[in-house]
Structure formats: structure tokens, C-alpha cells
Amino acid sequence: MNDSISIANPKTDILQKVGLLLAGTSVLILLITWAGVTLDSSIFLPISLMGILIGTSIYSFQKYKNLPAGIKNNGVYQTSLTNRGAIGWVVGIVLTGFYIFLYWFPEMLGQSKEGNTGIVALFDPLSIFFKSQAATQWFMYGTLYTLIIISLGVKFMLKYRHNRYQLIRTIVVVISQLFLAYLIPEIMEGMNSDSPYFAKDLKNMWPLNYYFFEPWHLKNMQASSSGMIFLVWGILLFAVVTPIITYFAGKRWYCSWVCGCGGLAETAGDPFRHLSSKKLSVWKNERWMIHLIMVFIFVVTAVTLYGYFAGTGQIFGMSIGSTFRKPYAFLIGAMFSGVIGVGFYPLLGNRVWCRFGCPLAGYMGLIQRFKSRFRITTNGGQCISCGNCSTYCEQGIDVRWYAQRGENIVRSSCVGCGICSAVCPRGVLKLENGPKKGRNSV
Ligand code: SF4
Numbered sequence: 001m002n003d004s005i006s007i008a009n010p011k012t013d014i015l016q017k018v019g020l021l022l023a024g025t026s027v028l029i030l031l032i033t034w035a036g037v038t039l040d041s042s043i044f045l046p047i048s049l050m051g052i053l054i055g056t057s058i059y060s061f062q063k064y065k066n067l068p069a070g071i072k073n074n075g076v077y078q079t080s081l082t083n084r085g086a087i088g089w090v091v092g093i094v095l096t097g098f099y100i101f102l103y104w105f106p107e108m109l110g111q112s113k114e115g116n117t118g119i120v121a122l123f124d125p126l127s128i129f130f131k132s133q134a135a136t137q138w139f140m141y142g143t144l145y146t147l148i149i150i151s152l153g154v155k156f157m158l159k160y161r162h163n164r165y166q167l168i169r170t171i172v173v174v175i176s177q178l179f180l181a182y183l184i185p186e187i188m189e190g191m192n193s194d195s196p197y198f199a200k201d202l203k204n205m206w207p208l209n210y211y212f213f214e215p216w217h218l219k220n221m222q223a224s225s226s227g228m229i230f231l232v233w234g235i236l237l238f239a240v241v242t243p244i245i246t247y248f249a250g251k252r253w254y255c256s257w258v259c260g261c262g263g264l265a266e267t268a269g270d271p272f273r274h275l276s277s278k279k280l281s282v283w284k285n286e287r288w289m290i291h292l293i294m295v296f297i298f299v300v301t302a303v304t305l306y307g308y309f310a311g312t313g314q315i316f317g318m319s320i321g322s323t324f325r326k327p328y329a330f331l332i333g334a335m336f337s338g339v340i341g342v343g344f345y346p347l348l349g350n351r352v353w354c355r356f357g358c359p360l361a362g363y364m365g366l367i368q369r370f371k372s373r374f375r376i377t378t379n380g381g382q383c384i385s386c387g388n389c390s391t392y393c394e395q396g397i398d399v400r401w402y403a404q405r406g407e408n409i410v411r412s413s414c415v416g417c418g419i420c421s422a423v424c425p426r427g428v429l430k431l432e433n434g435p436k437k438g439r440n441s442v
């Protein structure tokens with residue numbers, strides 16, 4: 001009896017407490033600077049960044065090292081943070097507030113042309129190191145985003161260390177974020193200020209990257225030969241590379257292996273995956289929303305391209321900027337993907353954006369649903385209906401429903417995270433890329 005209690009709720013040991021203290025103090029430094037206190041950034045920036053990385057790693061290592069093989073989600077419905085309790089709400093409100101400041105009130109974070117203060121100023125030394133200029137709110141955000149994916153990626157790998165798929169997938173997620181989304185673009189910006197952000201287009205493709213076809217971006221890309229390479233790459237990535245890989249492997253190659261939004265959801269969002277609603281009505285809304293947003297960005301882009309080539313800012317008497325581009329950028333690009341997409345992790349689960357909003361996920365989902373070899377096969381005879389798979393499906397798919405019937409799962413929303421399979425105690429579920437023939441779908 002005592003043994004089972006200690007496995008279910010292991011005590012926090014002294015090293016874990018040290019890790020927590022280190023990570024907590026580091027986060028406190030960020031919060032203090034956010035509140036407007038200016039600290040010596042050459043001292044406190046490395047302390048804060050390394051403290052988060054080392055503190056979470058110590059904590060996670062100690063937490064998981066003595067637990068037996070298998071994935072432990074004990075207590076997720078008992079803790080305030082992961083069951084929409086008071087702590088969950090506080091974290092959700094702080095995150096939401098952070099995103100609102102980030103998008104619309106960067107001066108509240110200390111961003112200033114006259115000289116940064118607050119949390120943005122804390123990142124000045126690192127920005128100067130990369131590109132000889134003071135930090136912006138986006139540099140600060142990109143650095144923290146990458147640090148969180150690495151730190152909580154380590155935690156994720158320790159938690160899921162007995163599952164090879166999860167280990168390899170998370171290593172790819174971390175490398176992809178660190179190099180493709182952060183280091184290469186920052187270093188390129190430091191080397192060549194003419195094409196500062198194109199490197200981000202290596203993996204941030206349209207329509208997720210909604211500004212790809214906007215006039216200023218097209219003009220910038222056309223202005224240099226390196227920009228033209230990224231323009232051609234961006235078009236090929238969407239029109240050729242994505243359909244081919246999605247045909248063979250499903251949309252998981254992007255949503256769960258490469259994408260930054262997916263990377264954050266899988267690592268920082270892991271404790272909240274069970275909060276995704278499994279209701280049938282929500283599934284219906286999900287299909288409407290994601291496809292309407294996809295149509296929205298297709299229309300916005302078509303109209304924007306028309307304006308670009310026709311040399312006009314109007315269509316049918318309407319302003320292309322204020323009627324089409326700006327509402328999309330505000331409502332979907334910022335409000336949905338950032339504020340709600342991440343801010344609401346502790347309330348609605350970790351894949352709100354991927355499930356209801358991302359137009360790229362919608363596009364790949366259609367290929368996955370109708371023209372892909374990817375499916376999750378189920379060995380129905382082994383299923384004991386425990387419901388673990390459905391509980392931890394971050395996309396709100398009622399996996400058990402399929403497992404009980406021995407039916408293959410072919411759903412456009414499945415991001416192929418593999419957690420349903422990893423948490424199944426009976427080995428019922430298998431992610432496969434098989435011949436298209438034989439995929440039964442509902
Ligand atoms: S986790 Fe496995 S055994 Fe449990 S309901 Fe799902 S498929 Fe069945």
C-alpha cells in the first residue's frame with residue numbers, strides 16, 4: 001500500500017527542491033524586470049536563462065529517475081495547475097497578459113527606441129552579441145520561447161524516456177526550434193541585414209506564416225538573390241514538399257516534429273493535453289472553424305496578390321489592407337494564434353490553435369484525411385476501454401471509440417504526436433504509414 005502511494009505521489013526530495021528554487025528564482029528575475037525594475041543584464045540574463053534550464057533539468061531528472069518504466073500522469077486532475085484550478089487560472093491570465101503586451105503594448109515590456117528598460121533590456125547583451133543592436137520584444141520572446149522548448153523538452157524526454165518515438169520526435173523538435181527558428185535566423189541577421197528574417201521562412205510556411213505574400217515581404221524578397229531563393233522555397237514548400245511528405249507520413253512531420261507552435265504545445269503544453277474537449281459538438285465546431293479560417297487566409301492572400309500585381313490598394317471599392325489583411329493579422333495572426341493559442345493552455349488544452357485555428361494544419365489535414373498513407377491502427381481485441389488514449393489526446397479525438405471497434409483512425413486533426421499509443425497499457429494503437437488501400441475512415 002505504502003509503495004503504491006510512493007509511486008503515485010513521490011515526495012519532493014532535496015535536489016528537486018533545489019531545482020525548483022533555481023528555476024523559480026530565475027522566473028522571478030524575469031517577472032521583476034517585467035514589472036519595470038532594471039537589473040544589470042550582463043549578470044542577471046545569464047543567471048536567469050541558465051537557472052531556468054538547469055533548474056528544470058535537475059527537477060525533472062530527480063522527479064522521473066526512480067519511477068518505474070511507463071508514463072506517469074498521476075494527479076493531473078488533482079492539481080490546481082492542471083485541472084483549471086486557481087493556479088491554472090493565474091498562469092493563464094499572466095500568459096494572456098504577456099501576449100497582449102507583446103503584440104500591442106511592447107512599451108509595457110520595456111521596448112523603447114530611446115533605450116530599452118525592463119524585461120526587454122535584460123536581453124540587450126545577447127542581442128548585441130548576435131547582431132550588434134539592442135533587443136526588441138520579438139528577440140526577447142524568441143529567446144524565451146526557445147529556452148522553454150529546450151528546458152521542458154528535457155522534462156518531456158525524461159517523462160517519456162521509455163518510448164523511442166517520443167524521444168526521437170522531441171530531439172527533432174528541440175533541434176528544429178534551436179537552429180531553424182532561432183540561431184540561424186539570428187546569426188543571418190547579424191551577418192546580412194538585407195535579408196533579416198528570411199531564414200525563418202525555412203520552416204514557417206504560408207499560410208501559417210500569413211505575411212509571406214504581403215507586398216512588403218514580397219518586395220523585400222525580390223530585392224536580393226537570397227530573398228528570391230526563399231521566395232521560391234516558400235512556394236515549393238507549400239505546393240510540392242508539404243503534399244508529398246504529408247501523403248507519405250501524414251501531417252505529423254510538421255505539426256509534431258518541426259513546427260514551433262507544435263513544439264511549444266508538446267513540451268510546455270504537455271501537462272495540459274487532457275484539457276482538450278472530446279465532445280462531439282466541439283469536434284463539429286472545430287471542423288467549421290479551422291476550414292473557415294483556411295478559406296479566410298486563401299481569400300486574403302488572393303486579394304493581396306491581386307492588389308500587388310495590379311498596383312492597387314483596393315478591390316470592389318474596399319481597402320485591401322484594412323478590410324482583409326489587417327483583420328486577419330489582428331484576429332487570427334495575433335489574437336488567436338498567440339493570445340488564445342498559448343495563453344489558454346491551462347484552460348482549454350495545449351493545442352487550441354492547432355486544432356481550431358491553424359490554416360496550415362487545415363490544409364495538411366485535408367491531405368491526411370483523403371490522400372495519405374498515415375493512420376493509427378487499432379487492435380480492438382486487446383482494448384480494455386481504460387480511456388487513457390482519449391484522455392491524453394491533445395486534439396480531442398475519442399481514440400477509444402475507434403479502438404473498441406478495431407477501426408483504423410484516419411482523422412484530419414490528428415497531429416501524430418503518438419501519445420495515445422504511448423499511454424495505452426495494452427499496446428493497442430500503432431502509428432503507421434501503410435498502403436492507402438485498407439484505410440477505413442469515419
Ligand atoms: S488506452 Fe488502449 S486499452 Fe485503453 S481504451 Fe485506449 S486503446 Fe483501449
Ligand code: SF4
Nearest residue numbers: 393414415417418420
Ligand atoms: S489521435 Fe493520438 S497521435 Fe493523434 S493527436 Fe490524438 S494522441 Fe496524438
